[in-house]
Amino acid sequence: MNKEQKLEIKRHSLAHILASAVLEMFPEAKFGVGPNIENGFYYDFDLPRTLIPEDLPILEKKMKEIIKKNLQFEKQVVDRDKAIELYKKAGQDYKVEILNDEAKDEEVSLYKTGEFVDLCKGPHIDSTGEIDFTSFKLNKIAGAYWRGDEKNKMLQRIYGIAFNNKKELKEYQTKMKEAAKRDHRKLGKELDLFCFSDLVGPGLPLFAPKGVVIIDELRKHIEKICAGYGFQKVMTPHLAKIDLYKLSGHADKFGKELFHVSSEQKHDFVMKPVQCPHQTQIYASKQRSYRDLPIRYMESEKQYRAEKSGEVGGLNRVYAITVEDGHSFCRVEQVKKEVKNMVEIIKDFYSAIGLWGNGNHWVSLSVRDYSHPEKYIGDPQDWDKCEKMLEDVAKEMKLDAKKIEGEAALYGPKLDFMFRDSMGKEIQIPTVQLDFATPKRFDLVYTNEKGKDEFVVMVHRAILGSYERFLALLIEHFAGAFPLWLSPVQVKILPVSSEKHIDYARKVNSLLLENNIRTEIDNSNESIGKKIREAEKQKIPYMLVVGEKETENNSVAVRQRGSRDIKTVGVKEFIEGVKKEIDEKK
């Protein structure tokens, strides 16, 4: 048994100890289930009253007492029917329900710790004394429907975190504190990037001007990189007849997640859950020749998916997903060059935000499961050719890609890119996917040199995925302190006196604006110290203090975000420096 498995058993055992403590506190308690989870455990209870935060330390104390008593985890194997009878007597309806619905064998196992007997497959630690009682903590109370079904009763769930020792627990708590500070929902509000409205509804974020600046900068940057590789912007609506998705296969794939659109005038559409099918229709609108290929389209548009209403939240799960999507329609012989270009685009983009390189990323060459060729769509010879091309690209570009069998999409092999954000979280966004199937479904052809029709290959590429998720990622990765080129306000001008120095502040402001630098003046009646603190809170990269001396010398006293140093430079010099930094996207 490895260390990780041991820890899982310990976490699960702690769930039992928690249940035992709850039983002491609420003899009427009915028990749901209590599994171990990532970083800890939980247990669901049906209790005579609603728990309050003050209950957690009481329960923790009781758990520690149980640990000190060094009680055995006693396993008993009993007949299923006997177990049912036992739990019926004890009024444990939830356990009875599990036994009736889920227990397949004639015999079931029970674990007894002190007074508490739980229906459980185990395994467990031998006795409670094995646990270091400084290594766990109860941290959250939440509501949870019995069996996750909102038609059932809402139980009370107590969460705990648990590690091997006190040190690990502390490390985790520090990390969580930092993550809470970086939470994109919290920072998004503080930095005025986006909001939600009860009248509009959940899952439908509204982006305020400062949020749009970031999204727009990202979009312009991607469009510029991609235009250099021949991508052209297209624009498609958010609706289509269901026929489009029946043909593409997405009607099946998304099923319940499709939004259906109707009207009193008897219209019948669905909202697009993906961008590709619309783009195929632009390709298909004209006769295409081999001379026209590759044809490359890109689009930053919203797509809509009917996520379960309980699951939407923040920017990571939304109904309205603004996706940057692009496709190349090309000949088989052109695939390699197209893939190479797309990898260059991804490299270029992720370098600009500091996620490429330094052991921060890895690449998966996702190919077929060769033992099940029947699972894939398309001509095996095309697959061979294209997997070889991807492999060559990976080698030539020194991507150090891991070849992973069975990870290809149904319709073609792909390259997937994985990154680690500043909190160590793995993110998988960019991808380059070959697609032999869609062109056949939509009859996407070109006329070759001999005047005959041939199918194109579609190459899908995602760079940042959805702007919503990417913005959440950026907020948390940078803790709101965006690099200069992405900062909604790049420079804040702080006049020492809002009366005496405002004219000069305005002059500096105009000069900055003329140079396309995003700037604001803080002309409140606050002290300069307070103005600096406010600008720091807003994570503004440059603060320019302007007072008597600066007005006289046509200069600015520059304070950089997070630094206490102030350096006085001429206005022109400052502008040149900032412009260079923005251009270089540092």
Added chain:
Amino acid sequence: MNKEQKLEIKRHSLAHILASAVLEMFPEAKFGVGPNIENGFYYDFDLPRTLIPEDLPILEKKMKEIIKKNLQFEKQVVDRDKAIELYKKAGQDYKVEILNDEAKDEEVSLYKTGEFVDLCKGPHIDSTGEIDFTSFKLNKIAGAYWRGDEKNKMLQRIYGIAFNNKKELKEYQTKMKEAAKRDHRKLGKELDLFCFSDLVGPGLPLFAPKGVVIIDELRKHIEKICAGYGFQKVMTPHLAKIDLYKLSGHADKFGKELFHVSSEQKHDFVMKPVQCPHQTQIYASKQRSYRDLPIRYMESEKQYRAEKSGEVGGLNRVYAITVEDGHSFCRVEQVKKEVKNMVEIIKDFYSAIGLWGNGNHWVSLSVRDYSHPEKYIGDPQDWDKCEKMLEDVAKEMKLDAKKIEGEAALYGPKLDFMFRDSMGKEIQIPTVQLDFATPKRFDLVYTNEKGKDEFVVMVHRAILGSYERFLALLIEHFAGAFPLWLSPVQVKILPVSSEKHIDYARKVNSLLLENNIRTEIDNSNESIGKKIREAEKQKIPYMLVVGEKETENNSVAVRQRGSRDIKTVGVKEFIEGVKKEIDEKK
């Protein structure tokens, strides 16, 4: 009776003459209705066979014979019941239906011309001989549901055009021919700007790369102008709960035109028919102070309206309407400055496309109907103040506005701007509207100097309206020959020999691209004459012929769109000239 009324009577009389001619050709014909319309008339028939275009000259000849016979239009007044009996006998079911459903009086009038007797209120000309038979023409056959209801039978409609004399008819026909050449649906396809797909559905245009270039240039231009006046971009989704529109009043206003969105997961949304309510929710997401005002939002986004499926077509009537919309939230005292800025924006934008000035536009100052103050929302004192402000702006900016009483919106007075396109068609797009009502409905307030809440005023502004309609307008106004800054391809490079001069062509191409000039090379094996004709057909502003001499001298032989002159200049000189022209938006 004025000239126009006389012409209307003549057109209506021609409809009777047409019906009489049809009766000669098809004695079994059943008659629907036959009114005069703009530029002519039509009549709906239920005939034993489908009409073919060759029928029109035959019918015209018969009409001319009837005119030559100089037949009287004999009016007869009969009892309604007698008329019903008469038409029943003649098997004229449609006339019977009209008499049963619509005739309110005891007596009805019939008009007889030759053999044909029509149920008609009149008036008519005295006799057919009054008509100049060179002044009309039958021009179209179409299907039309009886009473416009698709549940009814489809009748055959014959359209005619008619004027005072032959000269006027010819003028109209010439104009129509020109309009057909300029038709945005035809040019949109030829210039590859947009397309439709049967799989996506009607009313849902897909914009190809060249169309998106124009839309993007317009958007960037507007955003740049507006940013100069403090407008900030926001981004909102296409869905909202119906509650949002119940509160704004749009649920009532749009009713049947709302698209309803649902899912198997029981979601219930509507698609936004307008942009304003979403934008109010961003304003409302924070506490606002008088120091923050004015706050100005702008957005170019799609809104969706469930037009009747029979009515969508081309870009003028679509379900997916990409609207450029903007709002200023300000104090009453700030309204004047805001309006002034918005008028400046409109002036700036329409000057750039040559529609402002030269007697090409006029302005309506749309105020209340003072005899019915009860029809309007808001405090009469605010109205007084704001109407006065609009009047002052109009005077100070020398708009020469016509004050039109009763043209104000329910929620505030407005300035409307009317233009004439190159075909003489009047276009009403830009508008600046004051709105006292919406802030009250959504509780949009700010804290004033005394710490008390006051309602803001919303000022709505539209500049180009929807990109779809505006693109249609531009295509037809310029007959596809867009000004340089809007041209999807600004320069086409035509190598004399696709082998010998291609390297130099590519070099020129790269230089142009580096200078953000949109360029293409025609490297086909065609003759230079053919390449020029093709580029002219694509309405490309500059053609650069490059051959032996140009390669040697680092020059280009420039041919401008629509001109036969060729002028040889250095590459650098050409680039500088083009860049200047693009910047100046000539």
